[in-house]
Each structure stands twice: as C-alpha cells, then as structure tokens.
Amino acid sequence: MGRNERDFIAGRDGFYLATVATSGWPYVQFRGGPPGFVTAPDEHTLAWADFRGNRQYISTGNVAHDPRVSIIFMDYARRLRLKIFGVATIDDVRHRGPSSSASAVPGYRAIVEREVRVEVKAFDWNCPQHITPRYTAEEVAPLLQPLRHRIDALEAENDLLRVRVASFLSDPETRLSQPQQPEESR
Numbered sequence: 398m399g400r401n402e403r404d405f406i407a408g409r410d411g412f413y414l415a416t417v418a419t420s421g422w423p424y425v426q427f428r429g430g431p432p433g434f435v436t437a438p439d440e441h442t443l444a445w446a447d448f449r450g451n452r453q454y455i456s457t458g459n460v461a462h463d464p465r466v467s468i469i470f471m472d473y474a475r476r477l478r479l480k481i482f483g484v485a486t487i488d489d490v491r492h493r494g495p496s497s498s499a500s501a502v503p504g505y506r507a508i509v510e511r512e513v514r515v516e517v518k519a520f521d522w523n524c525p526q527h528i529t530p531r532y533t534a535e536e537v538a539p540l541l542q543p544l545r546h547r548i549d550a551l552e553a554e555n556d557l558l559r560v561r562v563a564s565f566l567s568d569p570e571t572r573l574s575q576p577q578q579p580e581e582s583r
Contacts, residue, residue: 398520403437405479406470415467416459426456431505443481443515448507460485466515473531478523483515
C-alpha cells in the first residue's frame, strides 16, 4: 500500500470485515470507531483497536480458524472503495494496561479488548460506478451553515416584527393616527 491508500484508511471511521467460518461460509461485519482508529504502520500492515461490542466474537473465532480476511473501506461522499486482502492476527490486550498501542484511541471511550493486525497481501481500488453518495453529519454541517445563519437572521427579524405588531395593537392612539387604506386596496 502506498501513501494514497494509507491516508485514505486513516480518514475512515469504519469498514466492512469479511472472515471465513468453520463451515466455509463468509461472515461480514461492520467495524467502526473514530476516524483514524485504523492505522497503517507500514505499507504491508493494518492495525486497529477492536472495541467491546455485542460479545459474540464471531469474527474473532473465524480468524482463529482461518486468518484470511477481506476488508472494504468506503468513502460514500467521494464514491471511493478500497478492498484489502490479508492475513489477520488477533492479540488480547485487556490485560496489558493503558500503555498498549491498541488502547491509544485519543478521546474515544470504548473499551479495547483486542488489537487486530492484518498483513496485507493485496489491495485494489474498486469501481465507483454504483456507489450511491451518502454524507455524514460532519460532511453536511459546513454546507448547512449559511442556511442556519439565514434562518437565525429571519427568526430575529420575526421576533422584532412580533414586538412591533404587539406594541401597535396594544396602543389605541397609534392605531387611530395611522392612515386608513381604502376598502378596495385591503
């Protein structure tokens, strides 16, 4: 993997992991965390902190049986997909303590149970043709900011107009001194 692949992976907040069950059937599971929780310490290795989840340990059991894995990293907004094929090893880090590199996910409060390392055997950028663009809240937020500012300005203007109308309606002298419009223009 080159710098382009490693940078792409560092920006992802999740991926799809496929393992092989003892029955020979594939098993696919989504793995997530904060952007950067998957690292590529060198051009042949991926590593991530495996957080406590549903406690089924299906992927973990499958890797113990057959270490071959396939991984798909997606960037739906930019319609990019990177496929990785490799051999995984899993290390239980629950008894290592806080100095473990797998525990180093700054600001993320999930409990790290394992460190997964994948020796990358092959990778491929997949065709974007049928990837439907989807956007995270973080990706949409800057686009919505001008609309939010406009809504705030309109709400402030509405508040001011409500106060003026209420003041006008509560003061009979003001109402009487206002010129009346002819009936046909109302």
